[in-house]
Amino acid sequence: MLGFLRLYAHGIRLAFLTRLADRFDFIASLLVMLGIELTPTLITVLLYGQGLSFADWTLAQVILVQGVFLVGKGITFPIFAGMAWAVSEKVREGTFELLLLKPRHPLILCLVTAYDAEDLGKLAGGLVLMFFALGQTGLPALPDIALFLPLFFFGLVFFAAGLMLLTALLMIWVGNFRLYEIFDTVTALGQYPPVIWPKRIRQLALAPFPILGLAVLPASALLHKPVSGWPWAACSAVVLFFACLWVWNGTVKRLKTAGG
DSSP, X not given: OHHHHHHHHHHHHHHHHHHGGGHHHHHHHHHHHHHHHTHHHHHHHHHHHTTOXXXXXXXXXXXXXXXXXXXXXXXXXXXXXXXXXXXHXXXXXXXXXXXXXSSSOXXXXXXXXXXXXXXXXXXXXXXXXXXXXXXHHOOXXXXXXXXXXXXXXXXXXXXXXXXXXXXXXXXXXXXXXXXXXXXXXXXXXXXXXXXXXXXXXXXXXXXXXXXXXXXXXXXXXXXXXXXXXXXXXXXXXXXXXXXXXXXXHHHHHTOOOTTO
16 A cells, blocks of 8 residues: 555656646646636526525535535546546557556556646635635534535545546547546536436435535535435445446456557
8 A cells, every 4th residue: 555655646746747847838727727617606606696596505505515526526536537538548549558567457557647737726726615615604513524524535436436437438439538528517517506406316316326425415514404315325436436446447358459
């Protein structure tokens, strides 16, 4: 485990040094990505300014949900989204076998070599939204924070599972980045209160596809709102993670690329 952490820390350092070779491009990329990710929040503010609202949710509460969502993306996307893009490019170029020849598990090597520092803009924006919203709604009690932490963790697990499955699919449908757009669009629904979902769909978004667990459940814990059904969401996230890991490993074993 310590060996993996040292190796991964080296990969992160190398990724930052590579991007900092052109500091202006790196900073511009961070700002552009942050602006794109804050668009839903801007739309939400405009809707509330026009007198529209999500039932039983104040503007600050919705911003908190969107802040938690962005923090989750800011943690998982630099690790796993970069892997999806890098693996697809390596398979397309026929260089993926170079990772398979090294004395480490291919997934570990993909994670180490594909850290995407640009996605840290999501993390910074999410933290700003969270602290702003908590300043409006009030600081949560310790029991609420204690519930928030595991719920937030399971949201990260679900994000990681989806991106790992996306990576496996991109090995098969090389260069088909529409898959990424579909994944991003579906998960984006997780940054809005559950009132946007029909009741039957809301159950599916809790389990077996816990999209509500990405941000709504953790934010509800901080707001002392009901989080009934969270054990189902947590179990679903864990099951999906191991299922996607199994698919990823199976895809690598059966992969036929330019090197045969």
